[in-house]
Amino acid sequence: MLLIGAALVATFFNNNTAQAATLQAGVGKVDVTHPDGLVNDRSYVRALVLKNESTTVAIVTIDVVAIGEIGSIGNDYLDKVRARIEKELGIPPTHVIINASHCHSIICDDIGERTFQAVKQAADNLVPARVGVGHGREDRVSENRRLIMKDGTQIDVRHAYSLPPDEEVAKVGPIDPEIGVLRVDREDGRTLAVVYNFACHPIQGAQNGGNTADMTGFSSKVIEENLDPGTVALFVQGCGGDINPVFYKDVDHPRNAEPLGNMLGLSTLKAVRAIETKPDDRLKVVSENIALPRSDLATRIFDMEAEQLRLAGSLGGTSLNLKTFIPLVVKYNVAEEFPSYYSHAYLLDKARGRNDLSKLDAENRRNMQNYIRNIHTMEKLTRLNTNLRLLRKHHARGYASGNRTIDVELAGLRIGDFVLTTFPGELTVQIGLNLKKVSPHKHTFVAGYTNGYIYYCPTAEQLKNVGNAQEDSDCLVAPEWQKMYEDKAAELLQAL
């Protein structure tokens, strides 16, 4: 009796101390697909709540383009949803970290309510958890979308305008093939959640053209379906500002994000399976608001308008139009030597001491060259006009706001050995690579598109490019922003 009593006391005591040192975790997942229109695959808000003795954190990911500003999430969403989470679940606002995958899915109007429900599901179902961190690799699904041209400019790959002639492209920029993975298991080793971070615009689309959570919706589906039932896979978008899916401009196949998502999902699973989780209750959030300098867009607009005028003025006269140009292109490529008639007519010409057909060919070739030159100028103008419209929009809004700075919330998060730092804008990939390099922590990952949205934030170097890429025109910040941000993010990383 005495022995059993002592054993019970010991068990009780051990459980108590084990409990105190244990990290707890819970997950939630709510469908947020808009009820109208053709749906290819569902979109979700997913939540992971983690809790130790002193700290509670909620990581929320949404299959949506942005947290505010563009798309269907309003600018009042973040404050409202955080206030409700604080009031009803006791999690402080800065401990609720909300990331948009940046897919172009159309979501329901009551996203605030559904976000809260996902976090509540997670907070209501906390269980003791083990965590571990790992790195996956996927270099087959993404490409840097800024083409580096022989003349030093950079042109980005978009559907909004034409690509430059192939022979003018000198090289391609970097990608980040790394997948940052946090694995959260239940005490018995069954998986509960996977948080994975990767950099790529999920904008490939679905074959039927329907509403889709795109590449990262498919990758999350693959991960969830191949781990223990109930596992939630939260995709955290990284520094995907200048990263596109591969074959983004393919015109020979219907757009299909699913194979790309499957590859990303399987590569993540490979990393998940290699992670050994352990009891580890380290959980920390640091956050700070900083004011970034607004760019003086007037100068850029002036430069672009001057270039617009120059290009328009350079369009020359041409004998051909589209109707006469296209058949000539076919003829002169199919039969390079004798495009205008059968070879015997050329031979006959020669026998007569004449070269009428050859002269005609030379003239047609000249006219075709002139026509192509105009087309290339027109393509340049389409890029310039599109990017100029973006700049003018931001200039008007910036002017109207009267603010010379933009306030942004930066966060740093530690879960065991997993370290994540976040930013609201579309960071380009080099910034993520820089921060990973300066971080004192081995497993550091960087998320853009988090806790707000301030458009593209390219590097100071990329901002020297005027008018040829979306990232440097759909942008509010002045070049000095980069150093200010990188310094502050490094400080936050040190504090973790």
Ligand SMILES: [Zn+2]
């Ligand atoms: Zn984007």
